[in-house]
Amino acid sequence: MAEPLFDRLCLLGVGLIGSSIARVARQRSDIARTVVAHAKTPATLDRVRELGIADVVEADAARAVEGADCVVFCVPVGANAAVMASIAPHLKPGAIVTDVGSTKMSVFRDLAPLTPKGVHLVPAHPMAGTEFSGPDAGFAELFQGRYVIITPVAETDPAAVEKVRELWNRCGSMIETMDPATHDKVVAIVSHLPHLLAFTICSTADDLAEETKEQVLKFAASGFRDFTRIASSDPTMWRDVFLNNREALLEMLARFTEDSQALGRAVRWGEAGFIEDRIQRGRKIRKGLIDRKQA
């Protein structure tokens, strides 16, 4: 097996994603010689120690990053700026700082101004996850066959990008690069809007009269069930995602609302052809996924 990519890899946050990276680094010797894990709460720190998925477990973020040649932000994107402010003076010169957040414009906005000269910021987004969260939710296979989008900008150091690419390559992922604005637009439609819709339909159902709500729960298994799975994702993470991809998300919600109202109007006026066309387009998108073996 190849040489380790990093001498010291520091994970800031050990939830679903962070603990999965830790587990990959435990399984393979070619990721890092030493894995340092930092978490905010004592309970998480204790659990990570019990799980034995990191070499060093460190309660203090500043101390955690000391000497690390790669630091991965695995915290909700809303926490990025505060965490960076506390660690910036302690980052090793030449270190790579990367992240796993679902928004990328906000990562540049929050982290770039605080990144010390000589430290390389390479934002990235592994498009992998489950509806579960916390250090117990992670598993080493999470990233296998999933896309990771790296969003370098003109100033980004190519050697640092290559290192982050190789990190994800060794996690089993397929890597794409994209500019941050395009990334945020794509994930707004493929991921953030679906989550917003799933949260909303659960709220709408929850608001129905007590009797109907009971029925809703009883019969939700058909159709609705998939939405509740999506809707059970981590609240802090998703709150931050929505707030940090506001423009793209609201644009997609506006487009979606226009389209759903048009379909509602067709239902009201019995426009069968319009309804069929919309259903056919759903099938077309699905077929595209099947053709790409992503279904």
Add this chain to the structure above:
Amino acid sequence: MAEPLFDRLCLLGVGLIGSSIARVARQRSDIARTVVAHAKTPATLDRVRELGIADVVEADAARAVEGADCVVFCVPVGANAAVMASIAPHLKPGAIVTDVGSTKMSVFRDLAPLTPKGVHLVPAHPMAGTEFSGPDAGFAELFQGRYVIITPVAETDPAAVEKVRELWNRCGSMIETMDPATHDKVVAIVSHLPHLLAFTICSTADDLAEETKEQVLKFAASGFRDFTRIASSDPTMWRDVFLNNREALLEMLARFTEDSQALGRAVRWGEAGFIEDRIQRGRKIRKGLIDRKQA
């Protein structure tokens, strides 16, 4: 094993649901002595013959129902009235007419006035399905552990209801009874609205600029994918469901739209508490499903 429930069971339509009933009746000797299958197209008739899932395959609907003591409408709900008009004079006195449609008010509206005196109409809705359609899509286990909602009205013959209940019981289903209006409202939120949203998000994505659309397809596997599965369901069936549950569906869409706009507004104005509350409610609904072992 018990005596067959019916001497002659006639399935009008042999798609996903009809062919699954046929397969159950093939596996178990206590459903019917003879299963008659009718389909509209020669291709489907040929395929049903090849599959060998019915004793009699009959192209003429009127001839298919002759002598049957139970006739099951398994056609898109929009076709009910026309099919009933063609078979009504040929129904055996005392026969039970039931159906498997996803709307129940419309079934009463379309079938009750055409049902001959002495024939018993017992609408039912097996809440089971996949995104696939046609006689090859069916399988005998489809109904196992799934709810079937029977919607009798005051005039409905109790003995006929009992027979339909026993039919679904022998298919492995759990049976609930409900009035047709409550049924239509419940399925509007648990099934029809989710499908409308899924079709819509696929159309919205399809409308994005050519470049973004490609990205959408590439990265749809996370979050969006579940929606495309729902969205790939049978177009004719779903067009008919929407058109035949118009009032309840539009009411649920209106409620949903209000709620999604409220969440969008909270995103725009950074109301973190409101957003978190909505996400928490999603988790609560999900937890309800898990507690009921329906997740």
